[in-house]
Amino acid sequence: MSGAFDQMYREVILDHYKNPRGHGTIEDPDAEADGQNPLCGDEVSIYVAFADDGETIAEVKFSGRGCAISQAATSMLMEMSVGRTATEVATMEKEELLEEIAIPLTPVRLKCAMLGLTTLKVALHKAKGTPLPEGLAGFDELELT
């Protein structure tokens, strides 16, 4: 039984959760977006600063609250994104992040794990003026009108 806990809450997940990388905000970011997990009300905001080429991600930070899985996944994502281009990250396959997380995820927890990546992609697409891919459309505009 404790084997099952260890599998899911591996040391590295707990480490990222307790010491999140890239936690904070960026003043005047080049790209930013807010994401919510409607299942639990968790929120994450992501801020990006580009290098002088206007394309390479020089700095990326996140703030918000969430479970260990969503916080650890977002923390890992920050490390994975720095130094890569906006286009690369905006089209990153979710499998790439999942390999990094490397724990068994139920469909509900998959949403937790993907909150940061989805939000980062929305931020990058918005900054670049590229259309949101299917599946992300509407992610940013759920407000009651």
Next chain:
Amino acid sequence: MGNVVVNTATKLDAHALRADFPIFEQEFHGKPLAFLDSAASSQKPRQMLEAMNRFYETSYANVHRGVYELAERATEGLEHARERTRAFINAPSTREVIFLRNATEALNLVAYSWGLNNLGPGDAVVVTELEHHSNFVPWQYIAKRQGADFLMLSIDESGDPDLSQLEEIARDHTVKVVATNLVSNSLGTIHDLVPLVEWAHEQNAIFVCDAAQAAPHMKLDVQALDCDFLAISGHKMCGPSGIGALWGRAELLQSMEPFLLGGHMISSVRADKTMWGELPHKFEAGTAPMAEAVGLGAAIDYLEAIGLDKIEAHEHELAAYALGRLGEVPGITLYGPSAERRAGVVSFNLEGIHPHDVAQILDLQGVAIRAGHHCCQPLMHKLGVAATNRASFYLYTIPEEIDQLVEGLYAVRKVFA
């Protein structure tokens, strides 16, 4: 006087009742299931499942249509369920009992059908901070659409609305709707609605009661409550999913436009004019959830055979036990009122550990609780959290399950130590 004997006989035996629920025959993650999420939806007794099966096997045809005997039998099944539902809430007439999918649909029906014709600028709809989204969002939406104000009464730590706001609201608005829950699904609070109902009627407002969480746990009486509409969901009270009911005063229902349009809800259709059907059919467009209604009727039979007073007492006892046991866990915050004032619902947080993580680790120990906002985001906002853990109980819940929860919480703390 033989009191002692009577007292033991009046208690519900949850251990024995569990045998009625096939779901408990399984194990999860190698453990017996501690199902502590009945406020989301209850488990189903064999008696109810058998009644639905019997209906399908012996009495099934479309209702209110065929002239053949089988169709009549099906219609009888549906109408008998309506009568059982009427009696369950002590409604004056079955004409006022409308079968719908769930409480959410019932509350939307009132918001749309009553709200669109009766709300306008200067009017106000009043709800509380403790509403389920299904008694919040429809009113927020319809009020906005009609240019009316949407007001929220703030609540205290027990979940009771602050009635000192009422005077100012009455001074500044024409209050048309007061909509609140009778039992909260997130704090478990059992509300005393009398002052709010009286105030609503002084304002000539309608009072809409969301009884989705009350119906499983206590005797309901729409006449004693003196409300104007009341919504329930079958799946929370040992009935099947896909069936709920709206009760409304006949004179209000009669004056309202229909909600859904189509077959069965008409009395005549011509190219230039359609006439609505009689109550309750005017609000039951399309083929009815007839087997589900039969299931709801059987669930009511089941609950009444046990006795709602006993169910209520059992839940108070479990709530008291759970509050005591959970209170021992280091770093726990418990939300809501004292045990006597609550149904079998306990919401809590463990310091520094997100409810998703708590629920996940509990699941691996065979304990099913809910983690999230419980469709009560305004309340979460008030509590200053995104989510809580919620353990909820029902007639089949036993103290051993609460023990399993408490043990599980210690394991959660260990993982995050």
